[in-house]
Amino acid sequence: MKKRKIILTGGGTAGHVSLNQALIPEIQNLDLDVEYIGSKNGIEKELIRESNPDIPYHAIASGKLRRYFSMKNFTDPFRVGIGLIQAINVIRKTKPAAIFSKGGFVSVPVVMAGKIMTVPVIIHESDVSPGLANKLAMPFADHIFTVFKETLKYVPAEKSTCTGAVIRSELMDGSAAKGKEICYFDNDLPVLMVMGGSQGSAIINQAVRDNLKKLTENFSIIHLCGKGNVDESLSQQPNYRQFEYVTHELSHLLHMTDFVVSRAGSNSIFEFLALKKPMLLIPLSVQKSRGDQLLNARLFEQQGFAHVMEEEELTSESFMQAINRLRADEDILVDQMTQAEPPKTSYEMAKLVVAHTSKR
Structure with a gap:
């Protein structure tokens, strides 16, 4: 019987990749396959191939979300549009049971594509206040996990859960x-x-x-x-x-x-x-x-x-x-x-992600 599959996405910095790296073996231990969508030249491509070389990696076009003036601000929306089409094609071929996004600019077209293709989308926000990429992606998400309780005031309460910190088992x-x-x-x-x-x-x-x-x-x-x-x-x-x-x-x-x-x-x-x-x-x-x-x-x-x-x-x-x-x-x-509250393990987080997958 063919295994269900989860697509992970996130990139731009190591912080947007490290949790995904930790989740990959745990999700596999729960009897699901994993594939990754990232940018063509971002740090995520190097990190995922180094730590999980057997995971299929799909590179898509992506723009950068800037808070300052740049001529690239006029061309990057076209790259996001191309990335959206590419992400839709990946999802159509792989038929994932869910998409898990750790954030970063490359994740935005992937999350949007998941919504278009009616695939459950789960977002993880590590910081107290959501980053720009996650702010753009949240309307398309089915569920949002946060690390800080304080973050819950910035996200839609009806589809959000504070899980606390997640620590890599290793x-x-x-x-x-x-x-x-x-x-x-x-x-x-x-x-x-x-x-x-x-x-x-x-x-x-x-x-x-x-x-x-x-x-x-x-x-x-x-x-x-x-x-x-x-x-x-x-x-x-x-x-x-x-x-x-x-x-x-x-x-x-x-x-x-x-x-x-x-x-x-x-x-x-x-x-x-x-x-x-x-x-x-x-x-x-x-x-x-x-x-x-x-x-x-x-x-x-x-x-x-x-x-x-x-x-x-x-x-x-x-x-x-x-x-x-x-x-x-x-x-x-x-x-x-x-005296601090103990963190979750990556295995516990993987189980929460899998709980939000579709059964199709």
């Missing part, structure tokens, strides 16, 4: 010993991981490197600096290991980590929370984003899970002061995180 299986092997650390210093998102952060990278001598006297540093941002002149620096980006290694690196400096993307901060890692969050500013990371960070700060520093406050000196304060407050932050 995250909990990381090994600190393997992490040390990956980094070649051979000391007992506490480990500080610094990450600026999949594209890296120039301002955070600079603050780390300006203070590298002081930092490496007190910490072993794991620096996830973003594509093209490795500084080869620092490759021999003791107690310092640079990576552009990590995938399978991340769980091992996190298990060996004692403190984290990070942007405030929802997926990442809930992983730090699940592993009880004291965190200094430096969210993207409103000048560089729609302000979603600021909302995420402030909620974590209010609950006592994190310290927060805004980009406008970040200097070499203020960065070191914040690191010292983070270390001093380690026990307080860990105690608060211990």
Whole structure:
């Protein structure tokens, strides 16, 4: 008997792909097939092919949803229209029982195509306030899952559920010993991981490197600096290991980590929370984003899970002061995180998604 199938979509950033990566094996374990719709050149294509090479990947045209003036704003609607036609053709051929969308601009034509083809569409929103792509897609959705309870005031209540955070099952299986092997650390210093998102952060990278001598006297540093941002002149620096980006290694690196400096993307901060890692969050500013990371960070700060520093406050000196304060407050932050509601596993989330599939 032919298995039912679920199409996953989402892209543009690693945050719009990571949950899908975690759901793929869990959905397969529930005896359904999975296929993916993404853009032709987006990060999702690389990530899905690397983590799940056997999953059929359908590339469609997509535009970018910009909040600033660009001549491409006049041509991208045509790309979205082409993507819609391509998505309809994929759906017609694959006959999925549902479409699960993690957001990002590539997901909009896929969600619209699902509605046109009368396929159940499920959307997942990780941030406190929905992103522009999900705002456009929500009218076409059959159900919306949110991570934050606060998000429910921004979405249609009659078709929305707050599930809480979803943590990849393999995250909990990381090994600190393997992490040390990956980094070649051979000391007992506490480990500080610094990450600026999949594209890296120039301002955070600079603050780390300006203070590298002081930092490496007190910490072993794991620096996830973003594509093209490795500084080869620092490759021999003791107690310092640079990576552009990590995938399978991340769980091992996190298990060996004692403190984290990070942007405030929802997926990442809930992983730090699940592993009880004291965190200094430096969210993207409103000048560089729609302000979603600021909302995420402030909620974590209010609950006592994190310290927060805004980009406008970040200097070499203020960065070191914040690191010292983070270390001093380690026990307080860990105690608060211990009292947090436990996250869902990717298997539990997969079951919720499958529950919304059609029986046809």
